[in-house]
Amino acid sequence: MTKWVYGFGGGSAEGRSDMRELLGGKGANLAEMCNLGLPVPPGFTITTEVCTAFYDNDRAYPDGLNAEVETALASVEKHVGRKFGDAKDPLLVSVRSGARASMPGMMDTVLNLGLNDETVEGLATVSGDRRFAYDSYRRFIQMYGDVVLGVDHYHFEDILETVKEDKGVSLDTDMGADDWAEVVEAFKKKVKTELGEPFPQDPREQLWGAIGAVFGSWMNARANTYRRLHNIPASWGTAVNVQAMVFGNMGDDCATGVCFSRNPSTGEDRFYGEYLINAQGEDVVAGIRTPAPLTEIEKQESGSDLISMEAAMPVVFKELCDIREKLESHYRDMQDMEFTVESGKLYMLQTRAGKRTAKAALRIAVEMCRDGVISQEDAIRRVDPAQLDQLLHPTLDPEADRKVVGMGLPASPGAASGQIVFSAEAAEEWAGKGRKVVLVRIETSPEDIAGMHAAQGILTSRGGMTSHAAVVARGMGTPCVCGAGAVKIDYANKTMMSGGVTLKEGDVITLDGATGEVMLGEVATLKPDLSGDFSQLMEWADALRRLKIRTNAETPEEAETARGFGAEGIGLCRTEHMFFDPERIVSMREMILAETEKGRRAALAKLLPYQRQDFIDLFRIMKGLPVTIRLLDPPLHEFLPHGDAEIADVAKAAGVSEAIVKRRLLDLAEANPMLGHRGCRLGISYPEIYEMQARAIFEAAIEVSKDGGDPVIPEIMIPLIVGKKELEILKAAIINIAAQVEDEKGAKLKYLVGTMIELPRAALRAGEIAEEAEFFSFGTNDLTQTTFGLSRDDASRFLDTYISKDIFAGDPFVSLDQEGVGELVSIAAERGRATRGDIKLGICGEHGGDPASIAFCEAQGLDYVSCSPYRVPIARLAAAQAVLGK
Numbered sequence: 017m018t019k020w021v022y023g024f025g026g027g028s029a030e031g032r033s034d035m036r037e038l039l040g041g042k043g044a045n046l047a048e049m050c051n052l053g054l055p056v057p058p059g060f061t062i063t064t065e066v067c068t069a070f071y072d073n074d075r076a077y078p079d080g081l082n083a084e085v086e087t088a089l090a091s092v093e094k095h096v097g098r099k100f101g102d103a104k105d106p107l108l109v110s111v112r113s114g115a116r117a118s119m120p121g122m123m124d125t126v127l128n129l130g131l132n133d134e135t136v137e138g139l140a141t142v143s144g145d146r147r148f149a150y151d152s153y154r155r156f157i158q159m160y161g162d163v164v165l166g167v168d169h170y171h172f173e174d175i176l177e178t179v180k181e182d183k184g185v186s187l188d189t190d191m192g193a194d195d196w197a198e199v200v201e202a203f204k205k206k207v208k209t210e211l212g213e214p215f216p217q218d219p220r221e222q223l224w225g226a227i228g229a230v231f232g233s234w235m236n237a238r239a240n241t242y243r244r245l246h247n248i249p250a251s252w253g254t255a256v257n258v259q260a261m262v263f264g265n266m267g268d269d270c271a272t273g274v275c276f277s278r279n280p281s282t283g284e285d286r287f288y289g290e291y292l293i294n295a296q297g298e299d300v301v302a303g304i305r306t307p308a309p310l311t312e313i314e315k316q317e318s319g320s321d322l323i324s325m326e327a328a329m330p331v332v333f334k335e336l337c338d339i340r341e342k343l344e345s346h347y348r349d350m351q352d353m354e355f356t357v358e359s360g361k362l363y364m365l366q367t368r369a370g371k372r373t374a375k376a377a378l379r380i381a382v383e384m385c386r387d388g389v390i391s392q393e394d395a396i397r398r399v400d401p402a403q404l405d406q407l408l409h410p411t412l413d414p415e416a417d418r419k420v421v422g423m424g425l426p427a428s429p430g431a432a433s434g435q436i437v438f439s440a441e442a443a444e445e446w447a448g449k450g451r452k453v454v455l456v457r458i459e460t461s462p463e464d465i466a467g468m469h470a471a472q473g474i475l476t477s478r479g480g481m482t483s484h485a486a487v488v489a490r491g492m493g494t495p496c497v498c499g500a501g502a503v504k505i506d507y508a509n510k511t512m513m514s515g516g517v518t519l520k521e522g523d524v525i526t527l528d529g530a531t532g533e534v535m536l537g538e539v540a541t542l543k544p545d546l547s548g549d550f551s552q553l554m555e556w557a558d559a560l561r562r563l564k565i566r567t568n569a570e571t572p573e574e575a576e577t578a579r580g581f582g583a584e585g586i587g588l589c590r591t592e593h594m595f596f597d598p599e600r601i602v603s604m605r606e607m608i609l610a611e612t613e614k615g616r617r618a619a620l621a622k623l624l625p626y627q628r629q630d631f632i633d634l635f636r637i638m639k640g641l642p643v644t645i646r647l648l649d650p651p652l653h654e655f656l657p658h659g660d661a662e663i664a665d666v667a668k669a670a671g672v673s674e675a676i677v678k679r680r681l682l683d684l685a686e687a688n689p690m691l692g693h694r695g696c697r698l699g700i701s702y703p704e705i706y707e708m709q710a711r712a713i714f715e716a717a718i719e720v721s722k723d724g725g726d727p728v729i730p731e732i733m734i735p736l737i738v739g740k741k742e743l744e745i746l747k748a749a750i751i752n753i754a755a756q757v758e759d760e761k762g763a764k765l766k767y768l769v770g771t772m773i774e775l776p777r778a779a780l781r782a783g784e785i786a787e788e789a790e791f792f793s794f795g796t797n798d799l800t801q802t803t804f805g806l807s808r809d810d811a812s813r814f815l816d817t818y819i820s821k822d823i824f825a826g827d828p829f830v831s832l833d834q835e836g837v838g839e840l841v842s843i844a845a846e847r848g849r850a851t852r853g854d855i856k857l858g859i860c861g862e863h864g865g866d867p868a869s870i871a872f873c874e875a876q877g878l879d880y881v882s883c884s885p886y887r888v889p890i891a892r893l894a895a896a897q898a899v900l901g902k
Contacts, residue, residue: 020066021084024050025058025095025260033347038063040255042114045367052346054339054364058095059109059259060088062227064116067253070231085223089258096260101219105142106135108152108261111226113233115254118368120487122242122465123254124163124233126226127296128156128261132217136200140193148266150196151188155296157203157215160222164229167210175202189294223258230256241465244819245492247826247868262363264356265296271329271357272297275310275336277344280352280372280490281429281481281530283379283549287311287340289353290480291325297354297365306499307480318425332362343367348389349398350380371490373429374399374406378549392556393900399553401867401894406430406493407550408581408886412528413540421515421525422534424475424500427486429530432473432495433538435522438510440467442521447471454525456512458505460485468494473527475534477503495529503534546581546889554582554889557896563873564880565891566642568860570594570630575637578885582892585642586634587793587882588733588860591709592650594630595623601655606670608652609680613704620708627709631716631730640726644793644860644882645713646733646772647706651694653684690801695736699746706734710750714757714765722763731768731856733793738777743769743788770856773844774798782844786851793882794841796861796869800828803837829862832869845876858882867894874898 022030022039024047031039031047039047043061050056062085069078093099098107108130113123131139131153140149154176161167179199185191191199207215216222233239234254243250264272274297275289290307292299299305308322309315310333315324326333336355339362343351352370356363372380381395390398412418412431434452437443440463443455447470455471457464459478468474468488474496476485481498489496504513510521514534519525526535566587567578575586595604600623607619634643657663658681667674686692699706710732717728734746747769754765770791773779779799782792801808808829818824824833832838841859848855858880863869865887873881874895883891 017080018065018078019063019084020078020081021060021062021088022047023058023060023088023091024056025092026050027053031061036116037252038065038255040064040114040116040257041118041368042112042366043255043257046257046259048346049343049364049367052342054342055362056364057260057262058092059257060085060092061114062256062258064253064255067231067234067255068251071235071253075228075232085258092258092260100130100223101135102138103134104138106130106138106219108135108139109223110257110259110261111223111230112257112259113230113254114257115234115248116252117246117248118371119239119242119246119248120371120484122233122239123236124229125298126156126159126163126229127298128152129160129222129226130219130261131156132219132222134217135219143263143266145266147191147193147196148263150193150200151191151265152263154196154199154203155298157200157207159298160226161203161207161215163233164222164225165207165211165215167207171206171210172203175199175206227256227258230254238463238465240820241469244816244826245465245469247831249825250822259365262356262358262365263296264292264358265294266359268293269329269357269360270294271325271332272299273307273310273325273355275340275353275355276370277340277351277353278370278376278380280350280370280376281426283350283372283376283383285383286313287337288314293328297356306478306501329357329360332357332360335362339364348384348394350376371487373490374403374493375429375549377403378407378553382549382552393560395553396557396560396893396896397900399893401890401897403493404550404889404893405886407544407546408889411530411542411544412526413542416540418526418533418539419536420533421517421536422475422497422500422503424477424497424503424532424534425481425486426528426530426532427481427483427498428474428489428494428496430473430493430495431526431528431530431539431541432471433524433526434472435524436512436519437467437471437521438505438507438512440464440470443467443470454527456503456505457485458507459483460488468492473497473529475500475503475525475527477501477505489529495527497527497529497532497534500532500534550889554892557893558582560899561892561895562899563870563878563891563895564858565888565895566644566858566860566864566880566882567885567888568864568882569634569885572633572637574885575634578888579637581885581888583641583885583888584880585638585644587642587644587858587864587880589634589643589645590649591627591630591646592648592654594627595655597626600626602666602669604655605657605666607705608655608684609666609670609672609677613702616702617704617708620704624708624712627712628716628719631713632719635716635720635726635728635730638726640728642729642731644731644733644770644791644858645709646735647696647709648698649695649735651684651686651689651692652698653681653686653689656681656684690798690807696734696742696746697736699734699749700742703746703749706746707749707753710753711757714754714767715761717765717767718757718761718763727766729766729768731770731791733770733772733791735772735795736774736798737771737785738775739781740784740788743771743785747788768856772860773841775802776840779840779844783847783851786848786855789848789855790852791856791858792844792848794844794857794859794861794878796832796837796841796859796863797829799840799861800833800837803840804828804833831866832863832872834872838872841872842876845878856880865891867897870894871898871901874902 029047029050033048036044140146158172162169273291289310354366381398385395434454526539566585567583568588603622768790774795860882864881865883
């Protein structure tokens with residue numbers, strides 16, 4: 017019989033930390049903390065299997081769940097000595113989500129559940145504090161009304177602000193018991209007005225309403241967006257955790273806070289966190305009040321005038337320090353913990369592996385390995401390859417002029433410049449048009465997730481280092497400055513005022529997420545320093561991985577960058593990019609407009625020196641490492657002009673009439689150029705094009721190799737073949753050119769001729785193609801397009817819909833479709849090896865920089881992956897993790 021509910025409390029638990037698939041991360045870790053003897057309020061976890069059943073059965077619960085919840089609730093009552101719904105001494109509970117993967121702020125939470133018009137008086141009597149009781153009740157109505165009943169939270173905020181104005185107070189803490197009782201009545205009245213029925217008074221009705229809301233929030237828009245951005249399957253579901261409430265808002269000997277066992281921004285081995293006296297946990301993470309620092313050293317470094325927890329509550333702080341050490345030692349990883357202090361007693365509400373910046377992740381992994389806490393393999397596993405992207409881009413030049421107009425908390429490091437926008441929707445819209453934006457908000461909420469992802473940087477005027485904006489930005493690797501209290505934001509007029517300057521939407525600012533500075537305009541940047549912890553982890557990864565990592569590059573700048581990042585060759589040099597230079601495009605157009613082969617050859621002769629020098633530069637940078645050069649691939653019409661003025665210029669330069677240029681444009685026009693006269697089809701139709709390129713490659717190889725230079729063995733790749741015959745014809749032409757160059761230069765050449773497998777037919781005919789091809793490079797961008805019948809330029813219009821309906825697991829252009837496209841790769845690899853045992857195999861589409869796709873390539877035994885220069889370190893680490901994954 018399936019068990020739906022797992023209890024914890026009183027120093028023991030039915031669950032363990034390794035049961036996160038069933039209990040979710042929060043539930044599994046609450047159970048583990050109980051088993052470790054830490055002070056955890058008792059409660060129970062409703063499993064992720066209930067969530068799955070809930071959605072499979074039209075939002076109906078499985079049989080037996082109600083009875084198990086009642087049994088678990090009775091156990092909690094026994095532990096705390098209070099009864100749920102008891103008018104004299106009520107047990108109140110929190111109801112929280114808890115997915116397998118951390119999704120901060122994405123799903124719903126309800127606190128203080130169990131309060132009604134009777135139990136609030138019982139709570140007032142038992143606590144001796146009527147103000148606290150009614151403060152808790154108004155919080156409950158506001159949260160339950162928003163989360164469960166669907167009454168928008170702004171209704172409650174408006175009422176609260178009105179009452180404060182009437183009372184002449186500005187802070188919640190200035191409100192008395194009668195004030196809160198007045199707010200409660202106004203809140204209940206608003207609920208009845210909005211819904212046509214009163215706020216529910218039955219605690220059990222409240223409980224099941226909250227449980228249903230948490231399960232329901234698994235499929236809300238922001239959770240769906242977060243899962244899509246972080247590749248979390250919807251099938252995982254969430255658990256629900258019901259836990260006895262402890263109160264951080266009962267007075268000045270109470271507090272709530274969030275802490276990290278190490279600094280999540282830098283990785284420094286130092287206790288780090290924030291807390292609020294006389295508050296509940298949501299006050300910290302929601303950014304409603306700016307919290308105080310946990311330690312004295314944090315207080316000094318931040319310049320805060322608030323009292324630290326270390327000074328205000330030294331005994332509790334010492335206990336918290338002991339728990340920090342115990343949890344980090346037990347989990348062997350940096351922990352993110354939530355706690356509450358009720359009347360001087362400490363309670364732990366959560367622990368989990370803390371979200372951290374890439375810089376912190378590297379430092380923590382390397383230091384823990386050096387300290388003998390984890391192995392090198394563990395250190396490699398600990399760092400998310402995608403996070404490395406944070407380290408590979410420029411930071412602000414310390415010598416650059418900067419006009420600082422604001423200061424906040426350095427919530428997520430990195431530098432970002434962009435145009436100010438004041439809404440998530442505007443951020444998405446502007447970024448979609450190719451503009452760089454900085455999202456400026458008073459505070460962010462989970463609904464802002466898509467806009468936060470689109471922005472280069474995030475600035476908020478409220479909130480601390482553990483606010484929603486900070487946590488989400490760190491996870492995304494987006495520079496973020498929080499709690500910039502001097503920044504005044506006016507949504508209505510789309511302006512922000514800071515440092516005596518008023519800025520409007522569209523003005524450019526720069527954020528420094530490492531210092532918290534907000535600056536006018538765009539500030540110059542410096543290249544990143546990739547020494548220290550980065551270089552150490554990469555050294556460990558390189559020693560472990562089997563796959564070689566190459567780069568996609570065709571300019572010296574790209575090649576130099578990739579070599580700096582550790583590329584072991586070029587896996588894709590797209591030669592067509594070399595022809596768009598202003599000095600070359602005229603000759604290229606002259607070649608296309610020529611009516612005869614003689615005319616084409618004359619124009620190509622002008623291009624030959626440029627191509628030769630291109631390859632000389634790349635070969636020299638690569639110093640004998642392999643360089644795979646793809647011969648001309650796009651259709652010729654891409655090189656021709658389309659506006660009247662450009663057509664006139666081209667006609668004049670080519671010495672022909674404008675009518676000829678226009679006629680040639682019509683001749684070359686194609687209804688579907690991606691499937692048209694391109695790739696090897698150009699080489700078959702106009703062999704002189706590929707002959708010129710082959711000559712340029714061979715002459716460059718001899719030039720670089722002579723006089724003791726690095727030996728160059730170019731790999732010449734013929735694109736878009738469908739079978740052996742095309743490759744046979746073009747390879748013969750290339751061999752002929754090589755022989756000519758050898759005779760002319762008096763030198764011997766070594767080279768490989770291979771092909772790009774980017775059409776399904778080529779994958780299926782790989783066995784016979786390998787009779788001619790010495791290597792296969794899988795062009796997974798086009799192979800994905802031709803397998804799915806999708807255009808990657810247009811598919812974005814409906815891909816989100818397909819993903820949300822579980823038709824696609826994700827974007828097949830971002831992560832390789834292993835079932836379909838992957839099977840074609842597997843078939844081609846197997847058939848190619850059967851013909852030619854030593855055939856070299858790699859991929860050169862964008863998937864070469866995607867960790868999941870790299871794991872697939874490792875499983876297939878490919879020899880290398882090739883990716884853009886800035887993805888090279890990501891691929892190096894992912895390739896090592898792929899070995900560990902096997």
